[in-house]
Amino acid sequence: MFPVLGLATLLLAACQGGTAKKTQAKIDSTIVTNAESAPDSVQCYQYIKNRDTATLSLKSENNKVTGTLGYNLYEKDKNAGTIAGMVKGDTIIANYTFQSEGKTSVREVAFLKKGNQLAEGFGDVQEINGESKFKDLSKLKFDGSMTFEKIDCK
Template identity: 60%
Template sequence: MKKLIPSLCVAVTLMMACQSKNTISGTGDSTTTTSSEDITSTQCYQSIKNRDTAIVSLNIENEKVTGSLSYNLFEKDKNNGVVAGIVKGDTIIADYTFQSEGSTSIRQVAWLKQNNQLIEGFGDVEEVDGKTKFKDLGKLNFDKSLVFSKINCK
């Protein structure tokens, strides 16, 4: 299990390094256009509430999302990890694989995208095959208790 995080980090890094934008060049035409089917974007968001902070960096390609997530909650152990999931309309559903208190855990996360913000969703969870998942994605509560605002990526 301890080898899972470094392996996932390497895999995410390789996936990001291997991404390329497809271009279509017309014969005899010097214009180059980007295919609308292969849109890749990197977006970064930060949440600061009292002494709690969280930062997420997302690489979105079509309907797939990968990236990194870090929570630094006051008087709790900091945890860092990677996210991998899908985009459904204005909602992102992903698995967050992270390291905390010396062990590796996986839990499902969800965000609702509104304007330049991501609002984290919460709901009843259950453990399935060693992973914490939402019981019902349709009953998630996006009550704005944890709001991430868009920032410039570093």
């Protein structure tokens, strides 16, 4: 009688242990998934090609995005500032307010998310109320000429 009772106890304990592990795995993956989309999480990206560099940090919440952007392009004026805009599907459209040559300017920027990369979009622009805006967002080209790679934030 005791060996049967002992065996039954072992089987019951083994079954409960398996359930606990499955539940823990589900909880852990949920935490990881939610951490990536948490409103306070900041994602950082960097572009490096030859002597050109650019950095981008983004914070997104409810389809709105804010952050910082800076370009240091070889033999061109360095500029840095903030971005604020919207996320539409896999595309970010934002206003980039920056300082260059002692002057504050506003330029519309666009980025297309491709995995862990953001490809900057380019297209024809026009000046509206002192700001540089794209003429037609549907005609932007995300040709990969300036692709930011995801990096750890510093």
